[in-house]
Amino acid sequence: MDIKQIINDHYDSMVELRRYMHQHPEISFQEMNTKKWIYDQIKDLGLEIRQDVGGNGIVARLQVNDDFETVALRADFDALPIHDEKDVPYRSKTPGVMHACGHDAHTAMLITMAKILTAHKEELPVNVVFLHQHAEELLPGGAKAMIEDGALEGVDYVFGTHVSTKFPVGTVKYNYDTMYANADSFKITVRGLGGHGATPQVTHDPIIASASLIQQVQTIVSRSVSPLDSAVVTIGAYNAGTVFNVIPGTAEIKGTFRTYTPEVREIVAKRLEQICLGISASFNVNADLEIMYGYPSMKNDHALLDYVADNVRENAAFVSGVEEVGPAMGGEDFSYFIQEKPGCYFYTGVSNSDKKADIPHHHPLFDIDEDGMKTGVETLLKAVLNFDKRAK
Incomplete structure (x- = not known):
């Protein structure tokens, strides 16, 4: 031929x-x-x-x-x-x-x-x-x-x-x-208690809780994964509220994490769970995590x-x-x-x-x-x- x-x-x-x-x-x-x-x-x-x-x-x-x-x-x-x-x-x-x-x-x-x-x-x-x-x-x-x-x-x-x-x-x-890589995604729904923006003391603000959560998520790779391994955690979407003077009742965070090995994949998933539990207790909200495991490496x-x-x-x-x-x-x-x-x-x-x-x-x-x-x-x-x- x-x-x-x-x-x-x-x-x-x-x-x-x-x-x-x-x-x-x-x-x-x-x-x-x-x-x-x-x-x-x-x-x-x-x-x-x-x-x-x-x-x-x-x-x-x-x-x-x-x-x-x-x-x-x-x-x-x-x-x-x-x-x-x-x-x-x-x-x-x-x-x-x-x-x-x-x-x-x-x-x-x-x-x-x-x-x-x-x-x-x-x-x-x-x-x-x-x-x-x-x-x-x-x-x-x-x-x-x-x-x-x-x-x-x-x-x-x-x-x-x-x-x-x-x-x-x-x-x-x-x-x-x-x-x-393993291509996985996650969604975190932070449920609090909304109210007037002028009286935050009577609310459980999901925006403040989410802000702290997002910052903590960014420490997973730098503090929980060995520098000899590879991982990425990215927040790609954040949605909360519609009005400037109203604290909403919920906030939603979406992201992805990419890893090469089953061991690192498990570490990232576990840390996401732990962070959500910690945020829930610290800010008196419920941070509900849903992980969607995607294509394997x-x-x-x-x-x-x-x-x-x-x-x-x-x-x-x-x-x-x-x-x-x-x-x-x-x-x-x-x-x-x-x-x-x-x-x-x-x-x-x-x-x-x-x-x-x-x-x-x-x-x-x-x-x-x-x-x-x-x-x-x-x-x-x-x-x-x-x-x-x-x-x-």
Whole structure:
């Protein structure tokens, strides 16, 4: 197979797929039109297709030989509740919703790979399952539900990639230790006794209590977590009161904490509980804590990661560099797949300042250098085509 020529032959249609999705985004758990559109792109390829897997997910299987092992390739397809502010022809047509994280590129690459691999079925040394996953951006995510609905049945290994504007177009980046963190969130509702702003002595002020609570929460990492470990605790939302001269009865605090290990995750959760109990007693309020445990941390299988990276270190058409980078504090529900099956996940660089493709993810101006999709497709294609030659 001439990978360079084949990818170039499919490039224009891959860009069209990505731009169509970019113009027609749908947020997590509401991807009704998107899932139908994805099905329409692959329904005539001769795949065994299951729809509505775990919700809106799609599982498409290319069965080559019953005696072969099976690899799964995953792409997510939900968008974010962000208004697209780019001045481009493929700008989102849905106000307040856009693909600000590259899931449109992931899906375009996976559809393209399905087209290429089905056309070259006789050359494959493995069976391939294409996992089109909904709702990566919003807890509880789509991966867990898809797994519970049998998405990984008969699968031996799983691979995935995430485009990134942190890294130059043409590069492949990875991490041996922890690609992503435990991504947990919390809500604290502080219930006091409201009253007139001129008579605070007869109230139990939830605002004052909340102010102290927020300050104490910021000491968790610096005073309860070892400096040799990593953790982040962030307050992202605070709401209380509506009138300048009225002390409200309640205040609400929302935040997230990110950790890498179960031990540090437990420390942060325990300290949140203790701080809430202390604030409740100190200020005569009730600080009720609700923790929402999110996606677990994600660690690559080292042998498979070496295999994928080594495939494109030399003699690659669209990969200009392969190297390890540090871990990230972001969350990613691909971690559920990798907990069930050996696999690996890597970054595909799509940054290019000349094309205004260097804006951070989840930003209204987010965009990618679409040439980077060639890198992702080549890396995953080689992982499939050479699978029987990997070191075991």
